[in-house]
Structure formats: structure tokens, C-alpha cells
Amino acid sequence: VNDKENIFRERFMPLYPLLYRVAFSILGNEADACDAVQETMVKIWSMDADIGSIGNPQAYASRVLRTTAIDILRSISRKSDIVTDDAVTADLYVNPDDVGSVEYIRRAVDSLPSGQREVLKLSAYEGLPNNEIAAATGFTTDNVRQLLSRARKKLRTVFNIA
Amino acid sequence: MSNLSKNTLSTEEVGRLLNAYYDGNTTAEQENALMQYFCGTEQVPEQYMADAALFRALKAERESIGKVAVPAHLEQTIAKATYAGKHNASRYMYYMRWLSAVAAVAVLAVVAVNLQHDTQPVDTVPTYAASELRSNTVVSPVGPTLADVEQDTITSAVPEAEDNIVPERQVAKVQSKTPDDPYVEVTDSTSVTRIMDDVLGQLSHSLSIANNGVRKVDIALNMSEIINKALKK
Numbered sequence: 550v551n552d553k554e555n556i557f558r559e560r561f562m563p564l565y566p567l568l569y570r571v572a573f574s575i576l577g578n579e580a581d582a583c584d585a586v587q588e589t590m591v592k593i594w595s596m597d598a599d600i601g602s603i604g605n606p607q608a609y610a611s612r613v614l615r616t617t618a619i620d621i622l623r624s625i626s627r628k629s630d631i632v633t634d635d636a637v638t639a640d641l642y643v644n645p646d647d648v649g650s651v652e653y654i655r656r657a658v659d660s661l662p663s664g665q666r667e668v669l670k671l672s673a674y675e676g677l678p679n680n681e682i683a684a685a686t687g688f689t690t691d692n693v694r695q696l697l698s699r700a701r702k703k704l705r706t707v708f709n710i711a
Numbered sequence: 712m713s714n715l716s717k718n719t720l721s722t723e724e725v726g727r728l729l730n731a732y733y734d735g736n737t738t739a740e741q742e743n744a745l746m747q748y749f750c751g752t753e754q755v756p757e758q759y760m761a762d763a764a765l766f767r768a769l770k771a772e773r774e775s776i777g778k779v780a781v782p783a784h785l786e787q788t789i790a791k792a793t794y795a796g797k798h799n800a801s802r803y804m805y806y807m808r809w810l811s812a813v814a815a816v817a818v819l820a821v822v823a824v825n826l827q828h829d830t831q832p833v834d835t836v837p838t839y840a841a842s843e844l845r846s847n848t849v850v851s852p853v854g855p856t857l858a859d860v861e862q863d864t865i866t867s868a869v870p871e872a873e874d875n876i877v878p879e880r881q882v883a884k885v886q887s888k889t890p891d892d893p894y895v896e897v898t899d900s901t902s903v904t905r906i907m908d909d910v911l912g913q914l915s916h917s918l919s920i921a922n923n924g925v926r927k928v929d930i931a932l933n934m935s936e937i938i939n940k941a942l943k944k
Contacts, residue, residue: 557794558794562790565786565789566781569782569785570776570777570779574773574776579782583785583788586785586789587785587789587792590793591792591793594794651771651772654768654769654771654772655772673772674772678739679735693735694735694736698733698734698735701732701735701765702733704765705761705762705765708761708764
């Protein structure tokens with residue numbers, strides 16, 4: 550138990566600020582991001598396998614975190630989403646007067662249907678390639694490509710009219 | 712792919728990469744090249760103005776996320792949810808289990824001592840019965856036995872009778888070999904009845920104490936279970 554605790558504290562605990570920012574980029578608020586990081590750490594701490602055998606703790610923890618954050622995002626989306634992924638032409642809730650602000654792109658991305666929002670955030674903010682986005686979200690790589698295409702085209706429209 | 716640096720991207724290449732981008736077909740490297748182009752070039756062709764605005768906004772958001780302050784309580788929260796909380800809980804559980812076990816053993820020990828103390832008279836029942844039997848039927852054995860020799864007080868206490876008839880309601884002949892010896896003999900049936908009543912009374916008392924002890928053990932076990940459940944929560 551002591552060995553496990555030492556390994557956890559040395560290799561995984563220092564990752565929590567990085568994990569928090571990844572969680573924040575996906576979830577967009579402090580409370581949900583904290584929940585995602587805590588849940589991720591508990592998953593790693595509670596796993597049956599030897600955590601000392603994990604070769605790249607950062608990559609491993611990031612993968613667990615992305616899956617966890619996406620799950621949280623989906624549970625939130627189920628409660629609030631009224632737009633389907635097919636609604637490419639649906640309006641995004643942005644104010645053209647805010648076009649130069651960070652708030653503008655944030656509102657636009659948050660207005661996307663949940664699937665598009667997930668893949669766009671992982672692509673634009675985490676810089677993940679399509680296959681890693683597929684691993685994190687459970688979509689096929691072809692689905693990821695389609696969702697990314699719709700999300701990017703839709704975002705471009707809000708900057709085109711601005 | 713060095714040809715993707717912003718200095719070497721032609722308008723045509725930007726157009727080609729943008730088409731791939733909006734089809735969801737670009738690599739991370741190609742997206743970085745577009746990002747550098749739109750964020751590092753002030754003179755963006757007119758047809759790419761909307762694309763440039765999009766890339767700049769995404770970059771600004773990415774940078775703002777990188778500057779997000781990590782909540783101060785998060786480290787402590789994670790520690791409590793993992794190694795710190797787990798340890799404390801398991802230590803507490805360990806002590807509580809030992810405490811429960813010690814309490815249960817103590818209760819059982821008290822019950823056992825009470826039972827031993829209270830049921831001691833029960834052991835004399837066969838003695839009373841045996842003496843009763845002997846007094847009625849074998850008061851004067853045909854020939855002396857070893858037991859009779861050893862227990863000369865019995866035979867000497869009972870007067871010799873030629874026809875082996877023992878007077879009814881004979882005054883109890885109760886004797887003890889030594890002052891500390893709990894062994895007693897009674898030949899009077901009235902005394903035997905009284906003694907049996909005493910014995911049954913004491914037996915009943917012992918059983919009620921035992922019952923009380925079992926109830927206490929039951930309560931202790933229930934408490935232990937409640938504590939364990941509370942700890943699991």
C-alpha cells in the first residue's frame with residue numbers, strides 16, 4: 550500500500566493541474582472540471598492493475614480524463630440538448646457585437662450539438678488527431694471526421710456574417 | 712512537412728488545406744500550419760477573412776484555457792478521495808473491528824463466568840438423585856462395597872435394619888465429608904423435593920442470565936454491523 554501511495558503521489562498527483570485544464574477545455578466550467586479530475590484520479594487509484602507498471606502516466610491519465618470528461622459532458626447534454634447533430638444549419642447563439650471576444654467563440658462552440666461539440670473541443674483545444682478523438686468519444690473515425698466537418702463549417706458561418 | 716510553414720504556404724495551398732479542414736480530413740500538423748498562417752499573417756486574402764477570424768478565435772480560446780487558474784482545493788480534494796481518505800478509513804475500520812471483537816469476547820466472557828457460577832448447583836442434581844435412590848432402596852447393601860467403605864459416614868448415619876426397611880419420612884441425614892466438600896446426601900424425600908425446587912429455581916435463573924447474555928451479544932453484533940455500514944458510506 551505504501552509503494553502504491555508513493556507511486557501515485559510521485560507520478561500522478563503532479564498531473565492534476567494539466568488534467569484540470571484539459572477537463573476545463575472540454576467541460577467549460579470549474580465545478581464539472583474538478584469532478585472530472587477527481588473521478589479520473591479515483592479511477593487510477595482504485596484500479597486493480599499495478600500503477601507502477603504504467604509507462605507513460607501523463608498519456609494514461611489524459612486518456613482516462615478525456616473519457617471521463619466526455620461522459621460528464623454527455624450527461625449534462627442529455628439534460629439540456631435540444632439540437633440534433635444533423636442540424637447543420639441551426640442557429641448558433643452568438644451576438645455579432647462580441648465577435649472579437651473569447652466569449653463569442655465559446656458561445657458558438659457551446660451552441661453546437663453535443664457530438665460536434667465534443668469532437669471540436671478535442672481537436673481545436675487539445676490538438677488530438679481523429680483516431681485519438683475516436684478513442685476518447687467512442688465514435689468511429691469516420692463519424693469523427695463527419696462531426697468535425699459539420700462543426701467547423703457551422704462555426705465558419707458565424708464568423709462569415711460577422 | 713517543412714512545406715507547411717507559414718512562409719511557404721501559397722494562397723492555393725491555403726485553399727486546399729482549408730477544404731481538407733472543413734471536410735475533417737486534416738492532420739494536427741496541417742491544422743497547426745493553417746493556425747500559424749492565419750495568426751501570423753496580417754494580410755489575409757479577402758476570401759479567407761472568415762476562416763482567419765475562426766482560427767484566431769480558436770487560438771485565443773486555447774490560450775485562455777491554458778491560463779485558467781486551477782482551484783486551490785483540488786489537490787486536497789483528490790488526496791482525500793484517494794490515498795489520504797482511503798488510509799484513514801481503513802485504519803479506522805481496522806481499529807473498529809478490533810474494538811468490536813474485544814467487546815464481543817468480553818461480553819461472552821462475562822456470560823460464561825455467570826453461567827459457570829450460577830449453574831454449579833446443577834451438578835449436584837445427580838448426587839441428590841443418587842443419594843435419594845440409595846436412601847430408599849440400597850440403604851443396607853448385602854455386602855459392603857468399596858464405595859460404602861469410603862463413604863462410611865453414609866452407612867453409619869443410617870441405622871442398620873435387619874429387614875432392609877427404612878422408615879418413611881426419616882429425618883434427613885445430610886452430611887458432608889469435609890467442611891469444603893459440596894457433596895451432600897439427603898435421604899428425606901421432602902428435603903429432596905425442596906432441594907430440587909431450589910435447583911430448578913437456580914437453573915431457571917441461570918437460563919435467564921444466559922438469555923440476557925445472548926441478547927447483549929446480539930446488541931453488540933448489531934452495533935458492529937451498523938458501525939461497519941456507516942463507515943462504508
